[in-house]
Amino acid sequence: xxxxxxxxxxxxxxxxxxxxxxxxxxxxxxxxxxxxxxxxxxxxxxxxxxxxxxxxxxxxxxxxxxxxxxxxxxxxxxxxxxxxxxxxxxxxxxxxxxxxxxxxxxxxxxxxxxxxxxxxxxxxxxxxxxxxxxxxxxxxxxxxxxxxxxxxxxxxxxxxxxxxxxxxxxxxxxxxxxxxxxxxxxxxxxxxxxxxxxxxxxxxxxxxxxxxxxxxxxxxxxxxxxxxxxxxxxxxxxxxxxxxxxxxxxxxxxxxxxxxxxxxxxxxxxxxxxxxxxxxxx
Amino acid sequence: xxxxxxxxxxxxxxxxxxxxxxxxxxxxxxxxxxxxxxxxxxxxxxxxxxxxxxxxxxxxxxxxxxxxxxxxxxxxxxxxxxxxxxxxxxxxxxxxxxxxxxxxxxxxxxxxxxxxxxxxxxxxxxxxxxxxxxxxxxxxxxxxxxxxxxxxxxxxxxxxxxxxxxxxxxxxxxxxxxxxxxxxxxxxxxxxxxxxxxxxxxxxxxxxxxxxxxxxxxxxxxxxxxxxxxxxxxxxxxxxxxxxxxxxxxxxxxxxxxxxxxxxxxxxxxxxxxxxxxxxxxxxxxxxxxxxxxxxxxxxxxxxxxxxxxxxxxxxxxxxxxxxxxxxxxxxxxxxxxxxxxxxxxxxxxxxxxxxxxxxxxxxxxxx
Numbered sequence: 001x002x003x004x005x006x007x008x009x010x011x012x013x014x015x016x017x018x019x020x021x022x023x024x025x026x027x028x029x030x031x032x033x034x035x036x037x038x039x040x041x042x043x044x045x046x047x048x049x050x051x052x053x054x055x056x057x058x059x060x061x062x063x064x065x066x067x068x069x070x071x072x073x074x075x076x077x078x079x080x081x082x083x084x085x086x087x088x089x090x091x092x093x094x095x096x097x098x099x100x101x102x103x104x105x106x107x108x109x110x111x112x113x114x115x116x117x118x119x120x121x122x123x124x125x126x127x128x129x130x131x132x133x134x135x136x137x138x139x140x141x142x143x144x145x146x147x148x149x150x151x152x153x154x155x156x157x158x159x160x161x162x163x164x165x166x167x168x169x170x171x172x173x174x175x176x177x178x179x180x181x182x183x184x185x186x187x188x189x190x191x192x193x194x195x196x197x198x199x200x201x202x203x204x205x206x207x208x209x210x211x212x213x214x215x216x217x218x219x220x221x222x223x224x225x226x227x228x229x230x231x232x233x234x235x236x237x238x239x240x241x242x243x244x245x246x247x248x249x250x251x252x253x254x255x256x257x258x259x260x261x262x263x264x265x266x267x268x269x270x271x272x273x274x275x276x277x278x279x280x281x282x
Numbered sequence: 283x284x285x286x287x288x289x290x291x292x293x294x295x296x297x298x299x300x301x302x303x304x305x306x307x308x309x310x311x312x313x314x315x316x317x318x319x320x321x322x323x324x325x326x327x328x329x330x331x332x333x334x335x336x337x338x339x340x341x342x343x344x345x346x347x348x349x350x351x352x353x354x355x356x357x358x359x360x361x362x363x364x365x366x367x368x369x370x371x372x373x374x375x376x377x378x379x380x381x382x383x384x385x386x387x388x389x390x391x392x393x394x395x396x397x398x399x400x401x402x403x404x405x406x407x408x409x410x411x412x413x414x415x416x417x418x419x420x421x422x423x424x425x426x427x428x429x430x431x432x433x434x435x436x437x438x439x440x441x442x443x444x445x446x447x448x449x450x451x452x453x454x455x456x457x458x459x460x461x462x463x464x465x466x467x468x469x470x471x472x473x474x475x476x477x478x479x480x481x482x483x484x485x486x487x488x489x490x491x492x493x494x495x496x497x498x499x500x501x502x503x504x505x506x507x508x509x510x511x512x513x514x515x516x517x518x519x520x521x522x523x524x525x526x527x528x529x530x531x532x533x534x535x536x537x538x539x540x541x542x543x544x545x546x547x548x549x550x551x552x553x554x555x556x557x558x559x560x561x562x563x564x565x566x567x568x569x570x571x572x573x574x575x576x577x578x579x580x581x582x583x584x585x586x587x588x589x590x591x592x593x594x595x596x597x598x599x600x601x602x603x604x605x606x607x608x609x610x611x612x613x614x615x616x617x618x619x620x621x622x623x624x625x626x627x628x629x630x631x632x633x634x635x636x637x638x639x640x641x642x643x644x645x646x647x648x649x650x
Contacts, residue, residue, distance in 0.1 A: 056549060073549075080550045086543040090565040099561060103551045153551075 002029035003189055004053065004157065009062035011048055022048050024215045026062070028208065030189060037192040037200035038218070039248065040210030041256070046193045047083070049210070050161040053191065054080045066157075076104045079155030083162040085142045087134040087149075094130040097121060097149045104153035120152040121145075123182065140171035144178070151182060157189040165195065173232070176203055184228070197248050201241060202230060207248060211255050219255070222248055335388050342387040349382030378611045386615035391622075394615035402438035409433050437596055443623060446586060446597035449514065450631075453521030453582050461526040461578070462571065465533025466559070469567070475534065486527040490585035494520040494592045513595035520589045525582035532574025536567025572639040579635050583628045598624055
């Protein structure tokens, strides 16, 4: 039995004639300790998929099984790192993390909780900023706080929804390494949603493309057989990497082109002009 | 990180930034680049105040002349040329008995202001003397279990200002205690929202006068056995009910429009309902709640005058009304003094709320 299983998931927004099916026939299974990346275009329904897995949304049909049990609502077992950080701006870095651990470990004493907060803030090397508010931090620092908040709850699985999407390339690279380091320590199961193929290849064991929505569904999976720890510069020369990367990009380009050719209908603009406009030039 | 407290920071914080510019001018710290901002912040406002005073002065002079001409003409028509000449001389001499009654000039208003202050000092002295005189008697009365004799003379202008402020703060507090909790409940529940909507829409535009009458009907009956003066109770309840709507609507809106990301965080962290309200919903709607409270306070101060006037509750409103009824020579000038005092206090109350708002709420514009 897989650790996380999605069976024939369909998700529809709206009702009746306004219904749009965003996800259709999604099947996915993730083993314990695995790092899986789902790559897709913007607007293909990635966030919907994430919200189905973390329990914020319910599928229209099909089932999400976590350790064999159907998912209903959110759970501390599945930590989420949101795309837009979602830190509470009126709390400091420490308070943001503290709020999470207090909910996750209601039995621990205040002192233990504070130590936990310190440990995780230190892990993302933000100890110097523990008393700052999110608006005083840079984008990368904010996302590190979000990482600390999600991990401090000691979830069994980490779900990341384009966590590095809004960051510049340099910060992005650093944070990728940091997340991999943390993940490597206790090998929690991880699901990464991203629109960056390179990021997926660098970080994940398996990449699964999501065909663009509506009616988005998962494509064939690509295994990444590159040994960890991976090195970005070395990877560029790795034959395996080149092949996988080309295959994935080719696949994504192909489905992109299919989409375009599907939109065959041409619209002819009616030959009209405002009255005044016509008179003026006569 | 502690920031040092400087005059500049403090004045900027309470929304009176021009004060620090003024200070820089006198201490010679003003840089050349600041010259335009100095012009804009200090010179232009002062110039506009002088212009206002000048226009006011000219306007009141012109009205004064019209009124004087009319008086002389009337004397000429009714009593003949000698009476007209006498009236002209009387007006020119500045005799109180025949001064034209019209819009007072800035100088007259300033004089009235000084006379009101002097009056306040006299009444204060009077009070002190009264307290001294009755001190031993009151001690005896209290020892015998009787009520002490209190000063019942007429209140001074300054006393009335404080009385008005008391009424406004009582009304504001009432509005706060009703509107904020109710607004939170309405904002949280769609059912409550639709059941309260008609209520809010109908009662929001009701005029202060009608609110006063409504409160009067109810309070009069409730306090039917009491011999005490209920004018204060009636006026502060009316002020509160009149002004609470802005806070109610803003609170409900703030609570119901919390950023979806924050709600998702609350869900993912599995916060309980109370935790969710106090840790996520309320902090995030504080800016809107405070905007509502600021409007409420300024509305409260605005309707106070009308309500005090109706309720015959001592305060600035009653002062204005009594001066108008009084019709003495300097009554008009005193009314204008009251007008400025009301305006300036209203401005200061607004700054007070702004200061508190800056204190408690985070800046929503660049929050992520």
